[in-house]
Amino acid sequence: MALHKDEIALDVQDLHKHFGGIKAVDGCSLQFPKGKISGLIGPNGSGKTTTFNLLTGVTAPDSGKILYNGENLAGLKPYKIFRKGITRTFQITRIYREMTTFENMLSVAGLSIPEREVRQRAEELMDFVNLTGLRDEYGGNLSYGQQKLLEFSRALMTDPDLILLDEPAAGVNRTLLVELLKHIHELQEQGKTIIIVEHDMNVIMNHCEKIFVMDYGVKIAEGLPEEIQANKQVIEAYFGHT
């Protein structure tokens, strides 16, 4: 069922990215619904992280469009895309290890709120993910799960509309994961659009309203969790032909 234009947060059209002879993303079109949690899944090397990198400007696409609020973001610099309200986390956390938790939060640029409110916002977000007690600790001294929370809360400093999470569950223990998912749902309730790349199928099937499946750089399926679970092509992509 095609979405109406107003229901689409991010409209990716025929995206291509080649690295030498490897077609990492090969003509992918994805329409992420506004205000919902979407999942992007696929076997290793199917092009999910490359897609995230293209969407956030980390790498420029060879061709294709990334439409966001009627504007094509393809090829823009990362900081410009970020300032349009799109934020992300990384598969392996990229927090600043020799800076304190608080400094990690304050480093974010291009905020829409006045400078004097920035500290307050940083404090609120640290509180949101229970990191207030580690405010003056170096990022590198936090546990891996805490680093993930720090990266997550840092990504929220600008109050973004679109949040891309690259494997939020990887390396996070169950208790923390429940916590993290609770935060993700809270953000969705605030009207934000969330896209998750994840290998943990429990997270994807129980928390995403729409799922996109990639394999060899192309989208092979999209739909509701139950539709994806029954999709023959998806099962083949994961387990091979039977």
Place this chain on the structure above:
Amino acid sequence: MTRKEHLINLGYLAAFLAVLTVLPSQFSVYITSFIMFTMMYVVLALSWNIISGYTGYVSFGHVLFYGVGSYASAILVADHGWHWVPTLAVSALVGVVIAVAIGFPVLRLKGPYFAIAMLGAAEGTRVIVTVWDGLTHGGEGISLPNVENSTETYIAMLLLMVATIAVSYWVGHSRFGIRLNAIREDELAAEVMGINTTVYKLAAFALSAVFPAIAGAIQANKTLYIDPETEFFILITITMKLMAMLGGKGTVIGPIVGAIVLYSVQEIVWIRFPQAHLIAFGIFLILVARFMPRGLVGFWIDRGWARKGMVH
């Protein structure tokens, strides 16, 4: 940091400066000149620290800015009859223009490639200055008119040091500085988190060039003779780097402490053991790198004698 803590720091600085202002009248020419050169190295170490300590772009060619600053001033004084004081502004401008021109391409390089490119830029500039006879008098150097200006140059260096400390302090306690730190820690993440890294790096580079250019100019008017070999001497770059590392790069107080300690030690060792001075210098540095990789200030922080981070 609270307002009260900033005021206390300001108080320390004011007391320190008051002492330095009255010193020249109390001591011999030798001691006065020793203090002036110590202050010059405080300026150089703090400046190097802005691009290399805060931003993580380790420069092996920072003497470049010192050299062009000294030449800009010496040419105007010796060949065009300027008074030396207004030439300082020209030197500052030349330093910034060259920093932006070189920084734009070179700051795209990272790690060792940036370090080597800066080394090449400094050596290349030395060669240009040596062969450009018409402007620079080439290898024979420039002699400046012989005037007694010890007190004036001392005061100028003192004021320059105050300005450098003030700017470093601001960088070290502002979100501008935190963003430079973010670029040092993870440039890609910094850019994805909204920082226009090109602009921030160029600004840091220009700031780190302007003070050495003025320091070079003051120095030229104090020593009254300059030539390419001494003004673009690679050991000057290495010394500012070592001072910042010894004290603790990426902090405000570190390069100040490092410059004072290292310059004093160097002077004492050099007077007593002229031959062994470089050997002692080398051993000293190896020991610092091995046992205090984050410098004296890092050593204090690890023992809980100083606080982590720049902003509280």
